[in-house]
Amino acid sequence: MAGFRPRHPLPSWEWPAAFVAHGFVFLTVAVARCGDDGALFKQPEPIMVELVAASQASRMPQRAERAPDVHRGTQDPDAAKPPPNPSELSLPTEPTRGTQSGTRSSLLDELRREELLKDLSAEVGETDRAASSGQTTEGAGNISRAGVRDPALSKWVQAAQAVVDKNFHPLPALCAANRSLLAEATVSVLPDGTIDGDASVSKSSGTGTFDGACRQAFANTGRLPPTPPTHPDGLDAVLTCVCPK
Amino acid sequence: MTKRTAILLGATSLTIGVFAWPGEAQEPARTVVGLVVGQGPSRDIPIAIPATEGSGAASDEYLRVLRRDLEISGWFKIIDPKAYVEPAEAGVKPGEFDFADWRTPGAAVLAKTLLADQGGNQRAEVWVYDVNGGTKLGAKAFSAPASAARQLAHRTADTIIQLVTQEKSFFDTRIAFTGNFSGNKEIYVMDIDGGGRRQITKNKSINLKPRWNASGSSLCFTSYAAGNPDLYVADLLKSAIRRVSARTGINTGCAWAPGGDRIALTLSPGGDSEIVTIDPFAGTQIARLTQNPGIDVSPTYSPDGSKIAFVSERSGGPQIYAMNADGTGAKRVTFQGSHNTDPSWSPQGDKIAFVGRDGGFDVFTVNVDGTGMSRVTQGRGDNEDPSWSPDGNYLVFSSTRTGAAHVWLASTDGDHQVQLTEGGGGYTNPHWSGHLAW
Secondary structure: OOOOOOOOOOOOOHHHHHHHHHHHHHHHHHHHHHHOOOOOOOOOOOOOOOOOOOOOOOOOOOHHHOOOOOOOOOOOHHHOOOOOOHHHOOOOOOOOOOOOOOOHHHHHHHHHHHHHHHHHOOOOOOOOHHHHOOOOOOOHHHEOOOOOOOHHHHHHHHHHHHHHHOOOOOOHHHHHHOOOOEEEEEEEEOOOOEEEEEEEEEEOOOOHHHHHHHHHHHHHHOEOOOOOOOOOOOEEEEEEEEOOO | OOHHHHHHHHHHHHHHHHHHOOOOOOOOOOOEEEEEEOOOOOOOEEEEOOOOEOOOHHHHHHHHHHHHHHHHHOOEEEOOHHHOOOOOOOOOOOOOOOOHHHHOOOOOEEEEEEEEEEOOEEEEEEEEEEOOOOEEEEEEEEEEEHHHHHHHHHHHHHHHHHHHHOOOOOOOOEEEEEEEOOOOEEEEEEEOOOOOOEEOOOOOOEEEEEEEOOOOOEEEEEEOOOOOOEEEEEEOOOOEEEEEEOOOOOEEEEEEOOOOOOEEEEEOOOOOOEEEEEOOOOOOEEEEOOOOOOOEEEEEEOOOOOEEEEEEOOOOOOEEEEEEOOOOOOEEOOOOOOOEEEEEEOOOOOEEEEEEEEOEEEEEEEEOOOOOOEEOOOOOOOEEEEEEOOOOOEEEEEEEEEOEEEEEEEEOOOOOEEEOOOOOOOEEEEEEOOOOOO
16 A cells, blocks of 8 residues: 655745745735725614604594695696685685776776775774874764674674665766765655655765765665664765775 | 943943844854765766667667677666657757757666668768766767678777777677577677677588687687597688697697697597697697696687697696797696696787686686786686687687677676577587678
8 A cells, every 4th residue: 555645745946835825815915905984894883762752543634734746747836726625616705807907997996886885884893084184074072982882883884885886876987986985875764664755965976977876775765674672863964986996 | 320421331332242242143164074986997887878770680680799798898887768758850960959868867878879771781870978077979870781680780889889988898808608599509600799609510510619710710629529539620601620749549629829830639549648749731740748647738829929838737626827939948837726727828928728626617817927816706616618709808709608608708807708609508619700801
């Protein structure tokens, strides 16, 4: 039996070559590790768990509270509007009218008229017309403080106003030319609501046609609601006429 | 009691008696209340229109049309002639009658008319008075062939409205529509009051969506006369109809550019409907304006021709969009509701009317920037195909609120609504012309 002999004794040049090759590999790994400031395989960050109070189940928000729908397709972000549901497509409470020309004078006229209307149609009561502005008519010192102090009279004023308003027809052409027209007509009202005699113009608008329409509003009305029990002897009424919207 | 004491007591009693004597009772102050009127809109102005001086059926027809026009306008309420107290011998000119006779029935405006034969023509005269002021507002005379009594009445109505309101009226316009009166859908034209109907097509087919050009001389519409929905143009002055687009697929929803040099319409070149512009004479395509998956239909030009509103499904359901007339810069206009169609751009350029589905179909208006949506009709049948009056204060549309489809007119605030057509219905696709010279 032959003695043990290495099958392939390494040649003398292979030992240095193997040494250089291994040295190269170690050197490469060492350089790579120096360039990395962390581990080669980082541990994942621990999951932060925070205990919070579990909320109670709540229903889906109502339609009105929902965020606006995201619409598909391209659209201008500036044009994005919240999409109310179809039931919100309702008739406006205020009728929309054609806009007036934007000239300064017409805007001023409109402002003045709005101011008048706001003042004239103020709540009858502590803040009624005579109290809320310095504008008065003859005998305005006697204008009743109805409303809070006299609810029955306040109600009568509203009812009478509604009836007379239906019979006030100034020419639209007149008001288109000057929206600030204002006239006042005075009448006596009998307890049963009958208008006693003809109305007299107590403050002229400066335009006979408009004054005539104001006076005629009473004439066409014929009869107002009976005066309230608190005024069994009747009333005097001052009608202030302004241009309709 | 001494004598002196008695005198003193007597004097004191006399003094007390004098001062305690009740004088004349002071009258309590009479209560004065303030009323304010003029806060409502100017509508239903009471107007008296006594019988037209003249004789014959022409006068009756003239007066009937005139009264109907004034009611349609919404400005006036005609006072019942039974309430008139003026004596029969009163005239029409100033000084020939007493204004007090017209204050009695409550008239604010008085319109007196004359109609007379004049060399084969009819001559109408109208005198308009402000009853409250006792002044003449104006007078005007018109002349027309004897067969045109209706047109004389329309001109008279325009004059009265102009004098009373200082606003240009619309009775010199017409409405084109699709009428289904004989089992076929034909194109017709009628006066604003629903009378004076003229049939434009007689092909016994389906003719839809007529649209006026700016001058009112031509109508474009879609017809199935050749089996396919093709686009036709009717020249109303020459009484000629020609086909201008017969491309494969649909050729529908036409709209004239304000200049009349092009028509926008919907074609379906690859099966998908897109908006293009074509030459109204040669029929050649000028430009393709949309290129989107989903429908793009129903174009309508802005009054200056710089923009086009249309319906697109690019965001899901049908909504109103507006783009530049070259197809660029499309922006969505409507965001309320899930189904908005049939846009119509207002003559003033600030609003778009459209049909929204809210249960039934209703007419709405919205500002061009998408704000200020407001409702014109509500909860009364289906209301479709809105079209603006030239002054932008009214809309016409078809409505089924009475059962059958009729043409209705509404003020843009929806307060005043009146049925224009009569009979058994079948009126759809109304489109309002501009002011016409014919």
